[in-house]
Amino acid sequence: MRRAARAFADALEGRLGGLVARSPQVALILADGIGRLRCRVSGRWPSPEEVQALFPELARPEAARVASRIGGIAARSRVLVECIRARGPRPTRSLVPHPPPGFIRLRAPAILGFFHVGAFQALGAAFEWLPGPVLAFRHGLLTASRPPITVLSTGGSDQERSAVFLRALTHLGSGGFVATAFDEVPGRGVRVPLLGRSLELARGPFALSRLSRTPLIPLAARWHGGTVAVDVGEPLVTDRSPDPDTHETMQATAAARWIEAYLRRAPDQVGLGLLRRLLEPPAPASAVSGPVASS
Amino acid sequence: MEAGAALDEEIRELLRSRVPLARALDDLPDSLQLGAGGLGLDSIALVELLLECEERFHLPPSLPLLEGPPLTIGLFAAHARAGAGR
Numbered sequence: 001m002r003r004a005a006r007a008f009a010d011a012l013e014g015r016l017g018g019l020v021a022r023s024p025q026v027a028l029i030l031a032d033g034i035g036r037l038r039c040r041v042s043g044r045w046p047s048p049e050e051v052q053a054l055f056p057e058l059a060r061p062e063a064a065r066v067a068s069r070i071g072g073i074a075a076r077s078r079v080l081v082e083c084i085r086a087r088g089p090r091p092t093r094s095l096v097p098h099p100p101p102g103f104i105r106l107r108a109p110a111i112l113g114f115f116h117v118g119a120f121q122a123l124g125a126a127f128e129w130l131p132g133p134v135l136a137f138r139h140g141l142l143t144a145s146r147p148p149i150t151v152l153s154t155g156g157s158d159q160e161r162s163a164v165f166l167r168a169l170t171h172l173g174s175g176g177f178v179a180t181a182f183d184e185v186p187g188r189g190v191r192v193p194l195l196g197r198s199l200e201l202a203r204g205p206f207a208l209s210r211l212s213r214t215p216l217i218p219l220a221a222r223w224h225g226g227t228v229a230v231d232v233g234e235p236l237v238t239d240r241s242p243d244p245d246t247h248e249t250m251q252a253t254a255a256a257r258w259i260e261a262y263l264r265r266a267p268d269q270v271g272l273g274l275l276r277r278l279l280e281p282p283a284p285a286s287a288v289s290g291p292v293a294s295s
Numbered sequence: 296m297e298a299g300a301a302l303d304e305e306i307r308e309l310l311r312s313r314v315p316l317a318r319a320l321d322d323l324p325d326s327l328q329l330g331a332g333g334l335g336l337d338s339i340a341l342v343e344l345l346l347e348c349e350e351r352f353h354l355p356p357s358l359p360l361l362e363g364p365p366l367t368i369g370l371f372a373a374h375a376r377a378g379a380g381r
Contacts (some may be wrong), residue, residue, distance in 0.1 A: 157330070157331070157365075158330045158331055158336070158337050158338045158341065159330050159338070159341065159361055159365060159366060160361075161338035162330075162338040162339075162341040162342050162345075162361050163358060163361035163362050165338055165339060165342050166342050166345070166357065166358050166361060167358065169342070169346075170356075170358070186338075187337050187338055187339075188337055203339060204338075204339065207339045211342075211343070211346070
């Protein structure tokens with residue numbers, strides 16, 4: 001039954017490829033419905049139990065509704081990614097038809113950090129509204145860069161990442177914006193508490209902020225019907241520690257607190273991938289794990 | 296020639312002061328990589344080291360170094376000598 005449900009939902013999603021380029025808002029709303037259906041019929045992707053594991057205050061019926069909405073958002077993300085991969089970012093621009101209100105107070109240079117929650121795949125369309133050139137980090141490239149956004153991959157070797165990091169420092173020095181994920185960890189990370197569990201965050205955004213003395217601002221994108229709204233937080237403010245590891249850990253903890261408050265207000269925004277990572281037991285301490293923050 | 300040798304030694308002293316693995320080695324040959332498989336500097340530590348050297352030794356920007364082959368002590372020292380000779 002679950003396999004049949006998944007196959008049926010996959011087939012329906014696959015048919016949206018042509019529609020999403022012509023009418024992305026309609027296609028993504030349909031994808032949302034398919035994702036919710038897949039989740040409700042199968043009881044998975046995610047299950048209500050998985051949702052309750054992170055949000056134990058939710059009663060079973062509400063956890064099931066949240067799970068369904070998470071499934072819908074996951075389907076939107078899959079369809080959006082396929083659209084961008086096939087046709088570039090242009091079809092996504094209609095998803096953010098106006099500058100997000102929170103962008104009005106943003107001034108370059110600034111580092112914008114996000115988690116893989118909600119409509120994160122649509123952030124590229126939002127970044128086009130920023131009042132300055134944007135250097136965006138991505139693990140792997142979906143599409144070629146187009147002005148005013150330059151996309152650099154954080155994949156590859158440590159040295160290649162060093163080059164990307166140095167370019168980001170230069171970009172900030174020239175008065176630009178850098179956009180990067182907190183929870184994509186290509187190298188040594190820092191583990192922080194989140195939703196009663198722990199999550200490893202990348203050191204890059206915090207090291208970039210420390211070395212450039214540039215504000216680090218968290219943000220999150222969420223679906224608002226067929227368009228995308230962006231919630232912009234206040235710059236992460238922590239006491240400046242002379243020890244780099246301590247300073248980065250404090251900032252990482254502050255980032256985790258911000259997203260935790262956001263997700264507690266809107267549990268359906270927790271991305272399916274992030275949910276699964278949080279529910280996984282952390283890997284045994286190894287050379288690649290950095291400092292561990294206390295609660 | 297002497298200035299170049301002095302700069303090479305300063306770079307090695309800097310590495311010994313910043314990198315635990317460098318302190319544990321008797322010798323820091325030119326062929327030793329700064330990153331994985333050598334001194335083990337991760338991406339951020341490598342950038343911090345290069346920025347410190349840019350400031351300390353008045354070197355040109357390090358980005359071309361990072362976009363080339365795996366960075367070794369020898370390659371970095373050659374970059375430093377070339378920059379110092381300007």
